[in-house]
Amino acid sequence: xxxxxxxxxxxxxxxxxxxxxxxxxxxxxxxxxxxxxxxxxxxxxxxxxxxxxxxxxxxxxxxxxxxxxxxxxxxxxxxxxxxxxxxxxxxxxxxxxxxxxxxxxxx
Amino acid sequence: xxxxxxxxxxxxxxxxxxxxxxxxxxxxxxxxxxxxxxxxxxxxxxxxxxxxxxxxxxxxxxxxxxxxxxxxxxxxxxxxxxxxxxxxxxxxxxxxxxxxxxxxxxxxxxxxxxxxxxx
Numbered sequence: 001x002x003x004x005x006x007x008x009x010x011x012x013x014x015x016x017x018x019x020x021x022x023x024x025x026x027x028x029x030x031x032x033x034x035x036x037x038x039x040x041x042x043x044x045x046x047x048x049x050x051x052x053x054x055x056x057x058x059x060x061x062x063x064x065x066x067x068x069x070x071x072x073x074x075x076x077x078x079x080x081x082x083x084x085x086x087x088x089x090x091x092x093x094x095x096x097x098x099x100x101x102x103x104x105x106x107x
Numbered sequence: 108x109x110x111x112x113x114x115x116x117x118x119x120x121x122x123x124x125x126x127x128x129x130x131x132x133x134x135x136x137x138x139x140x141x142x143x144x145x146x147x148x149x150x151x152x153x154x155x156x157x158x159x160x161x162x163x164x165x166x167x168x169x170x171x172x173x174x175x176x177x178x179x180x181x182x183x184x185x186x187x188x189x190x191x192x193x194x195x196x197x198x199x200x201x202x203x204x205x206x207x208x209x210x211x212x213x214x215x216x217x218x219x220x221x222x223x224x225x226x
Binding site for chain 2: 032036038043044045046048049050055087089091092094095096097098099100101
């Protein structure tokens with residue numbers, strides 16, 4: 001199974017900050033990496049698919065990059081509605097696996 | 108508008124069975140990859156099962172042999188039959204569509220249905 005490791009597990013940031021979350025795969029997954037945002041009590045929401053493609057309706061302050069084993073989610077100009085937990089997920093091979101999550105909290 | 112609505116969760120004793128349903132609207136489940144993803148209380152996301160655009164099914168090792176995913180195209184519904192339930196199966200179960208076929212991420216999710224396995 002491909003293990004997905006996110007860092008950090010949590011972070012505190014202020015509105016307007018640039019936030020970077022990293023995700024590392026235990027083996028190469030090409031660009032088959034997706035990012036989700038989840039708010040308490042809600043279903044996850046797809047932000048980025050195949051490493052760098054912005055899902056429709058997602059603000060352009062979200063961006064993704066990387067390939068192989070190392071990936072990054074960047075939020076440029078954190079907004080109040082961005083405080084949430086973020087998950088990466090590999091779709092390269094089964095079983096599909098998620099990172100453990102990164103909780104973005106208000107500083 | 109695309110929507111997924113799950114139902115069928117509840118409190119069940121260990122060893123029992125439940126069938127979850129996921130009714131889709133705004134698109135047809137036939138021809139789409141559909142999945143179940145679960146989240147134990149306070150924990151992260153765990154992929155459970157997937158049915159491809161045809162009839163091929165896949166399962167996480169943790170549920171293989173106990174859970175069965177299926178699809179009824181006439182009802183535009185995906186099911187998850189869960190047998191021999193264990194305490195560790197306690198979770199919110201989400202139905203999700205894999206957009207663009209295999210690999211493009213889960214672009215639509217239901218609101219989830221809670222399954223609690225306890226005596």
